Amino acid sequence: MSTADFSCREVKMDAKLFSPININRLRLRNRIAIAPMGTNFAKPGGYVSSRLIDHIVRRVSGGCGLVYCEAAYVDPAGIGRDRHLRIYSEEYLPGFREMTDAVHQVGGVIGIQLNHLGREANQNFTKTAPVAPSPIPSPWGGNKPSELSIPEIDVLVKRFATAALNAKNSGFDLIELHAAHGYLLEQFLSPLSNKRRDSYGGSTYNRCKFVLEVIDAVRKVVGLEFPLTLRMSVEEFWEGGLDIQESLKILQILQNAGIDAVSITCGVKGSLEYSIPQSVSPKGCYRELSKQIKQSLRIPIMVAGRIDDALVSTEIVESNDADIVVVGRALLADPDFSVKIQRDESDELRPCIKCNVCIDRLFKDLDIYCSVNPELGHEKDYIFSFSTSRKRVLVVGGGPAGMESARTCALKGHEVSLWEKERTLGGKLLYAAKELYKGALLDLVRWYERQLFRLGVKIVLLKEFNVAEIEAFGADYVILATGSSIIKLAVPIAEEANVYYAEEVLRQDIRLDGTVAIVGGGAIGLELAEMLLVKGADVLVIEKLQSIGIGLETLTKKVLLERLERLYCQIFTDMQVLEIQNSKVIVSHQGKVKELAANAVVMAIGYNSYNVLKEQLDYNRVKFLIVGDCAKVGKIGDAISGASQVCLSI
Numbered sequence: 001m002s003t004a005d006f007s008c009r010e011v012k013m014d015a016k017l018f019s020p021i022n023i024n025r026l027r028l029r030n031r032i033a034i035a036p037m038g039t040n041f042a043k044p045g046g047y048v049s050s051r052l053i054d055h056i057v058r059r060v061s062g063g064c065g066l067v068y069c070e071a072a073y074v075d076p077a078g079i080g081r082d083r084h085l086r087i088y089s090e091e092y093l094p095g096f097r098e099m100t101d102a103v104h105q106v107g108g109v110i111g112i113q114l115n116h117l118g119r120e121a122n123q124n125f126t127k128t129a130p131v132a133p134s135p136i137p138s139p140w141g142g143n144k145p146s147e148l149s150i151p152e153i154d155v156l157v158k159r160f161a162t163a164a165l166n167a168k169n170s171g172f173d174l175i176e177l178h179a180a181h182g183y184l185l186e187q188f189l190s191p192l193s194n195k196r197r198d199s200y201g202g203s204t205y206n207r208c209k210f211v212l213e214v215i216d217a218v219r220k221v222v223g224l225e226f227p228l229t230l231r232m233s234v235e236e237f238w239e240g241g242l243d244i245q246e247s248l249k250i251l252q253i254l255q256n257a258g259i260d261a262v263s264i265t266c267g268v269k270g271s272l273e274y275s276i277p278q279s280v281s282p283k284g285c286y287r288e289l290s291k292q293i294k295q296s297l298r299i300p301i302m303v304a305g306r307i308d309d310a311l312v313s314t315e316i317v318e319s320n321d322a323d324i325v326v327v328g329r330a331l332l333a334d335p336d337f338s339v340k341i342q343r344d345e346s347d348e349l350r351p352c353i354k355c356n357v358c359i360d361r362l363f364k365d366l367d368i369y370c371s372v373n374p375e376l377g378h379e380k381d382y383i384f385s386f387s388t389s390r391k392r393v394l395v396v397g398g399g400p401a402g403m404e405s406a407r408t409c410a411l412k413g414h415e416v417s418l419w420e421k422e423r424t425l426g427g428k429l430l431y432a433a434k435e436l437y438k439g440a441l442l443d444l445v446r447w448y449e450r451q452l453f454r455l456g457v458k459i460v461l462l463k464e465f466n467v468a469e470i471e472a473f474g475a476d477y478v479i480l481a482t483g484s485s486i487i488k489l490a491v492p493i494a495e496e497a498n499v500y501y502a503e504e505v506l507r508q509d510i511r512l513d514g515t516v517a518i519v520g521g522g523a524i525g526l527e528l529a530e531m532l533l534v535k536g537a538d539v540l541v542i543e544k545l546q547s548i549g550i551g552l553e554t555l556t557k558k559v560l561l562e563r564l565e566r567l568y569c570q571i572f573t574d575m576q577v578l579e580i581q582n583s584k585v586i587v588s589h590q591g592k593v594k595e596l597a598a599n600a601v602v603m604a605i606g607y608n609s610y611n612v613l614k615e616q617l618d619y620n621r622v623k624f625l626i627v628g629d630c631a632k633v634g635k636i637g638d639a640i641s642g643a644s645q646v647c648l649s650i
């Protein structure tokens with residue numbers, strides 16, 4: 001295995017966020033930790049891969065104080081996926097040694113999270129029934145687990161100890177016990193999943209017993225001076241589950257048992273939106289919880305949860321709400337998070353748009369991918385090499401694919417011009433950003449604007465263009481990024497009916513009152529429905545398929561549908577629109593024709609590629625490449641990564 005040549009950059013030291021802190025005897029150069037995040041970059045069978053090492057090293061080179069390697073399993077019966085790391089036997093250790101060496105070479109500090117999924121284990125991989133403190137299935141689904149016997153508990157305690165020793169021997173600087181997000185250690189702590197009547201269940205102290213035994217066994221093998229942290233969901237956000245009051249008691253018990261720091265998170269499998277906080281949650285959403293914990297514990301407190309900019313990171317540490325901020329997705333979106341904040345270049349931070357694509361890929365057992373950061377997962381190959389021959393590139397269209405094309409080409413050293421027919425860059429992102437909780441899309445547009453300005457891209461706005469003009473421009477390459485056009489519904493529409501397209505409602509801030517029928521229950525239709533409901537309209541969504549939200553990420557869909565239900569959105573599936581008359585929509589459902597009253601109708605059916613220039617341009621006269629929706633309608637991440645790949649080859 002080899003690693004790409006990333007070296008830690010020099011950073012200036014001033015704010016408390018960038019002051020050193022100790023966990024046990026381990027000195028961290030600053031108070032930004034990279035959250036443990038599964039990637040599926042491991043090799044089949046759970047071995048470390050060079051791709052995973054490059055990914056981690058790239059993040060470490062961005063200047064953080066500590067990086068957590070994603071969770072590694074301590075026991076073959078506690079695993080979830082094939083390409084999740086394992087650390088229970090010697091065969092896995094050479095890969096971990098390469099990982100820790102690579103991180104140390106660039107001056108970083110690396111910890112590893114030890115985990116057992118308990119009742120969340122995936123029987124397809126373990127080939128045995130899942131185990132848990134009590135035979136209660138996960139609220140997330142899955143088989144009923146078998147209750148662990150006391151001899152089985154003893155074996156698992158030893159498994160954690162072996163894994164800890166393996167981690168120490170592999171060169172990790174720190175170990176974290178994963179007692180969060182509804183996995184085995186937390187299953188013992190939580191009254192939701194632990195209904196035992198023996199000494200491992202019942203009182204708060206009894207429910208801590210398994211974790212205490214694990215801490216004790218780990219300490220015996222790694223020694224008192226080896227840093228040991230514990231991650232815990234201090235609010236499970238599930239009725240009858242752990243809350244902050246009980247978590248405080250638990251953490252005091254665990255502190256007395258010898259953990260060196262605690263890392264605060266929330267949520268279990270059934271309330272995953274609290275483990276991966278959504279854009280509806282405020283930035284730094286768990287700082288109040290960590291503040292309470294910090295006031296009653298003496299060990300360092302770490303906190304995660306939408307900590308994604310300079311202000312919230314600095315405020316949390318300065319105001320003593322926590323000692324260390326644990327940053328997740330913001331560091332997937334921009335590996336240089338720490339160094340940019342420290343250099344006072346926060347404007348340069350590429351924003352995470354909270355689209356849930358990364359976590360959704362894990363649910364689907366795919367390697368993670370970031371919608372806004374095409375480098376993620378390709379860190380080694382993605383180093384921009386200056387092109388030896390400088391080309392003249394014209395990008396036509398300033399949506400996400402066009403902006404990324406211009407950025408990539410400019411980074412490669414080409415002379416880049418970008419033509420956009422509207423008065424500002426952004427394309428459809430500008431309208432999508434008007435939907436509720438989608439403001440980060442506008443941050444992304446602003447980020448691109450700053451990047452393109454800094455890179456010297458010549459941007460021409462309000463530019464109407466034709467083939468002759470494009471040919472006359474004399475580009476070596478033309479990148480067609482003209483996006484997509486709205487699909488129109490081919491049904492009779494009465495002249496006096498109030499009919500709009502979703503995009504024009506957003507673009508022109510059209511106010512719709514009374515009952516609004518939205519035709520199309522995909523992402524656009526559902527998100528628009530929420531916005532109109534919040535503004536006071538009654539909304540019904542008409543979808544011709546059997547289900548709605550197709551193509552939405554699992555978590556996005558879950559939380560959006562819950563919000564729509566709370567707002568009394570009416571949803572009709574398996575329903576075909578036949579005609580739109582004044583104040584009513586004629587539909588057919590299972591062979592029966594019906595009328596639905598509606599003061600206005602909004603079409604949200606989707607888009608087709610808009611690529612007329614492709615037909616008109618002659619490739620012999622102009623070399624052109626097609627990117628984004630113009631090539632194939634997709635999601636923002638498809639547009640950005642596709643454009644980046646195409647332009648890297650120029």
Ligand SMILES: Cc1cc2nc3c(=O)[nH]c(=O)nc-3n(C[C@H](O)[C@H](O)[C@H](O)COP(=O)(O)O)c2cc1C
Pocket residue numbers: 035036037038039070071113178180181231265275276277304305306307308326327328329330358359362368
């Ligand atoms: C792709 C992905 C994988 C994750 N894997 C883990 C994990 O292995 N262990 C863990 O404790 N948390 C995991 N998390 C949760 C993060 O560590 C973090 O707590 C969460 O994303 C909230 O932080 P953020 O708002 O900064 O992203 C994961 C999150 C994401 C997005």
Ligand code: SF4
Pocket residue numbers: 329330332333351352353354355356357358359369370371372373
């Ligand atoms: S995929 Fe989406 S949610 Fe995940 S880090 Fe990237 S922008 Fe953020």
